[in-house]
Amino acid sequence: MSNNNVMRIQDLKQACKSCSLRDLCLPLGISPNDLELLENIISRKRPVHRGDVLYQAGHPLSCLFAVRAGCIKTFIITDDGEEQITGFHLPGELLGLDAIIHDVHPCTAVALETTSVCEIPFDQLEELASHTPSLQHQLFRIMSRELQSDEQLMLLLGKRASDARVAAFLLNLSDRFGQRGFSRREFNLSMSRIDISNYLGLAVETVSRMFSRFQTDGLVEIDRRLVTILDVDALQEIAGIRTPNDQQSMRQSDTHS
Amino acid sequence: MSNNNVMRIQDLKQACKSCSLRDLCLPLGISPNDLELLENIISRKRPVHRGDVLYQAGHPLSCLFAVRAGCIKTFIITDDGEEQITGFHLPGELLGLDAIIHDVHPCTAVALETTSVCEIPFDQLEELASHTPSLQHQLFRIMSRELQSDEQLMLLLGKRASDARVAAFLLNLSDRFGQRGFSRREFNLSMSRIDISNYLGLAVETVSRMFSRFQTDGLVEIDRRLVTILDVDALQEIAGIRTPNDQQSMRQSDTHS
DNA sequence: CGATCGCTTGATTCATGTCAAGCTAGGTGG
């Protein structure tokens, strides 16, 4: 807690234009002038901690949240108390877009580790976007990206066996860490095995078994939550993603009834 | 084919302001002036037929499509040829939003029956939206709605047993038909059992068995593709959606670890 | 009238869930 002040001051100073995430987050492709306007409506909160709730299902939408560091999970919860995790959100991602339609959050968002977020009042953002075509465009792009990644998850949940789900999960994380300038090869899981199994629609035991199997097969090394990817190609094969070489030869179109 | 011309003329006359779908589709909440501008960029195509492709995965994004009558399925297709249907789209829904991020359609869209659509050039729509806050807002709402319905499907695919998936599917269709002014009780499935099974992540045989079971249990009557819902409450129970009465007593919050 | 396609139904197999037990790291209190 002694360095809380230090972090807060640092946070408040760090604006979008100097943020390392500007190419992933809202500011992408926005002119310096417009960027300044955007910065004015964004507030940088001091870090939230593991287990802290950003917003809860049922709460009215007031702000969107951009993850700056750390990791946030979002999940929907049914009447009978079952949860389905809808995403693990890494730096540069925007949360709360699914709340726009009813002005109410359908998901709960919880920090998986110490995480810092930017808070963006949605009505102000929308107002600004209506004068700022590039911002509007970027918002459309972000929502579209979300739609596409949802489709990928549907495919995983609907069609893939347990080993493919786990492999795809690891590769997806690896890739996203890589995009953010971290190692694609070695990274930490901020979510528990239970979270992973929930997200992938599997039992915890199944996830654990797949981790073990991949490890004995020499594809990864997993020590507690530290993952080291050893054989990307093999994992891609399992995940149902052909390697670039194979892709060429496997390609075929017009094969639907 | 003899009434093709008749339909075409009728189509071209029918503008957004007189369209029965204006409360579901883009025009919602848009002023008459703005509506006229919107109408100018929308073209009404004559009907497409069963099996016709609206757009194919990999094609560049040029237009969004609004369904006016009929039904369109969208699906992603993996390198190894597996398909996952991502949605069945009824009148008033907008297709192609997932293509914005990369200017390329990730999905293929195919008509399940004779279907008429409005074609909306995306760049013009975006341009218009940047001058028309109400249109921008409506676009955000539509994308947000899509995100939410994706989350529902994830829950279904990740957590629910086969009977719950099929029950939820029937109730969802029933509800959407109801919203469009059709009967909630009796409707036609425009998709095959294979499509349903693909969408729900099940085998065809399982879907068929569930239909049979629901029928012998007196919950529905299914004759070929004509569905009659007989016991909504029981279906909701199976789908994991409590009836309004139960909901009250079952409610509980703050039950996450 | 026969062929085909979409669907249903039954028998069997298999992947994954469930149950149960044990392990390990990290935290807590004596």
Place this chain on the structure above:
DNA sequence: CCACCTAGCTTGACATGAATCAAGCGATCG
């Protein structure tokens, strides 16, 4: 500092729901 406790994870044994395989039915179409 050690012993215990707990939570999270792993591993094994077993149960089961849904996939697969196989056969037959019925409507539609040429």
